[in-house]
Amino acid sequence: MQQVGREMSVVRRWLFATTVLMLFVASGSLTFADDFVVEKNVMVPMRDGVRLATDIYRPAKDGVASEEALPVILSRLPYNKDGQAKSAKYYATHGYVFVAQDTRGRYKSEGVWHMLSDDGPDGVDCAAWIGKQPWSDGKIGMIGTSYYGGTQHSMALAGAPELATVIPVDAMSNMGSQSLRNAGAFELRFWNWIFINAGRGSRASKDAGTAEVLSEMSDQRFSYLDHLPTRRGMTPLRLSPEYEDWLVSAMEHGPDDEFWSAVNVVEDAENYKDIPVYLVSGWYDSWGGNNTANFMALNRSLKGPVYMIMGPWIHGQQAAYSHGQVTFGKEAAIADQLAWRKEWYDHWLKGTDNSVGKADPFKTPVRIFVMGTGDGGKDGKGRLQHGGYWRNENEWPLARTEYTDFYLGADGQLSKEKPKAEESITQYQFDPSDPVPTIGGNISSGDNILLQGGWNQKGGPHIWNFLKPIPLSARSDVLVFQSEPLEEDLEVTGEIEVRLFASSSAVDTDFTAKLIDVYPPSADWPGGFDLNIGDGIVRGRFRESLKEEVLMTPGETYEFTIKLYPTSNVFKKGHRIRVDISSSNFPRFDVNPNTGEPLNRQRMFKVADQTIYHDATRPSRIVLPVIPKP
Structure with a gap:
């Protein structure tokens, strides 16, 4: 009987693998490895019929995908989902399904790009689709930095039922106050973002000739800066109309009102889904002020828990300990960016009793790097040794201020x-x-x-x-x-x-x-x-x-x-x-x-x-x- 059971198990695994292979071939491309399987470019439909290109990485044994329903790590980004392969393989080989999705109008996804305004409803639809898949246990944790930190906030503000935790890093939010519009002034880094991305991964870039013109425009950004303001129809940006429309509208629109409401965590904190949140940013990041503002707002409105870490970092560089002409010492870096997130996901998505709430960087709700205690000398690369050290706190701002x-x-x-x-x-x-x-x-x-x-x-x-x-x-x-x-x-x-x-x-x-x-x-x-x-x-x-x-x-x-x-x-x-x-x-x-x-x-x-x-x-x-x- 045991031999028969083993044979039946082998047959079931063969049938399952064959069925999965047929489905994968029908809907996208399939890549095998010994310990994970990836299905590329699954076109997931949104409520309006627009389909978003999605890659699914699943644990496997000997090239056969696991039949177990597992928690999902989701990344929704405008920067090409193919770039998520390293993170995806890591989590797929550590007991998770990893889903990477090109946001609307970007790279292989259909539709027209808009600055984050579609990512609430699209995120809800994506999560609902994930929740119905046999490989999903219905729990989703999100991952991502900058724009796709903003897609995490968008999904949490939209209240996706399947969303169980988020780790927004240097995340876009509160765009009308201190980020895109800063006390009324416009931050030209987003002028720069549009001039680069209008011809990279956009609808317009799919035409080779148009892509070449937009690439030339991007290369000449210094000259265009000398001729601000950028006006409708007066530059090659007109060839990528949704990007021109957003940029010119944003530069013309000063008041912090409905125009900037797509990801307003501070004003809409009561709508944020009550889940564990870990907010990450740096003292030199463009979203640092939003990160502390979001912590204060969410800490008041959520049971959470809500955690925050602020390092001496620039944008997206939590694994580094120096930038510009300054170094802060190797202890300033979080070397393994995937492992510390996994600790958080294991606790909240799998119920693992681990370091969360017990040890750094999860011991207290707030962890900060206090800069400036270095010797002030010059290191081997000619950088100022400004130095500093980590310290745990219970609140922000500090009560003893x-x-x-x-x-x-x-x-x-x-x-x-x-x-x-x-x-x-x-x-x-x-x-x-x-x-x-x-x-x-x-x-x-x-x-x-x-x-x-x-x-x-x-x-x-x-x-x-x-x-x-x-x-x-x-x-x-x-x-x-x-x-x-x-x-x-x-x-x-x-x-x-x-x-x-x-x-x-x-x-x-x-x-x-x-x-x-x-x-x-x-x-x-x-x-x-x-x-x-x-x-x-x-x-x-x-x-x-x-x-x-x-x-x-x-x-x-x-x-x-x-x-x-x-x-x-x-x-x-x-x-x-x-x-x-x-x-x-x-x-x-x-x-x-x-x-x-x-x-x-x-x-x-x-x-x-x-x-x-x-x-x-x-x-x-x-x-x-x-x-x-x-």
Whole structure:
């Protein structure tokens, strides 16, 4: 009887494998390996009939797919699902089914691309399809970074029943507040994203001739930047109409309203599915501010649990420990990006009793990397050893924070002492035709036009629009306010704001702020090192509200709030805390023409006379979240 049972088992396995093979051949292509099987380009129908190209990776033994119903790891992305093969093979050989799907209108999927607005309903339909498959146990965990971190938020906001957990990394969200529109200014990294992706994986790129024209356009991005704004029908971008339409509409649309509502986690947190969430980002990532904002919002609305980790990273580089001209030490990296996620998935999708809730990086709800405790020397590759260490926390912002005002003062002073003068001002001129260049910062999608991360605030051949080795502080349109050398270490960890009293000769203009850790001269750095920590901007017409435009009255004094990106940094003894105030940071942000014309429709430029107030009744200041010593 045992022999008969074994034979029947073999027959069943053969029949199952044969049936699966026939189905796979009928619907897509099939690839075998000893320990996994992948079915390529299964066209999964959405509710409107559009079909999305999907790859399915399943565990196998001796090339035969497992019959077991398993939890699924899902990646929905616009960057070509073929690039998910490494992650897919890892999870398929560790007890999961991995599903990778090209989002609507991208690569092999049908339909027309729209910026994340279809990914809620498409995600729900995809999840429902997965839940009906015999290889699925009905539980889905999602994976992905940046745009396909945003597709995770989209699916959670849409409430897909099968969705059991998400790990959004550097995820797109809250696009009308501090990400695409940043306090009213437009982040040109997404202009760059459109100019690249309109001809890469788009519908238009499927025609060879059109693809060549769009590729040439992408190669000439520096020249197009010199001729902003980008107008409808006036560039080759018209050959990829959905991309042109989104970009021009986005650059014309300032208010944070329904236009930007596709993935608004902060305002729609009550609609977010109550599942375990692990939010991941970095102090130098473009979505870092959104990550902490999402944590605060979801932590209030979900039982979760909701976890967050913030490292010293740039966009998508959690496995690295250095960027720009700075290194933080090898301990800053999470070396195995797939294994730590697996620990989370095992716990929430399989019920495994493991390190989640017990050991790093899952011991406490918040884990942060405190930057700045290195020796400040130069490593073997010529990078500043800024250093730092990991620390576990229970909340964000930290309960023990002491919010401390550092006041802008006459002659470039920055101190805790409130100004006493009845009137004290500093003035400069802002010429839109000569904007202050971007040198590092919270960047993604920079791709040659922007440098990411930590850099000495000094020009050079690495800065395409500031080629000479001149410090930004030398510019007359950059106001520098800095403290005396610190008498002891000062930790700044949390959300940061600059409250600026200012007036302008223009009806609309921008004000920018940048926080800098000023290293003193040393043997390794004879000229010192001005390390950017965080930056921000505010567009004058949005000073009262991000929801509504109100032009300024020339010469009238207003209080502007400039929200910088969050950080955790120790300003060491002997260093200075510095705040730079200006009116541009290009091409990080689009340049305000100072004319008050409709956004992205300007034809004119005006030089604006800017006045910064720092006196007793108008005390401009930066509010730093100081963490007291234990």
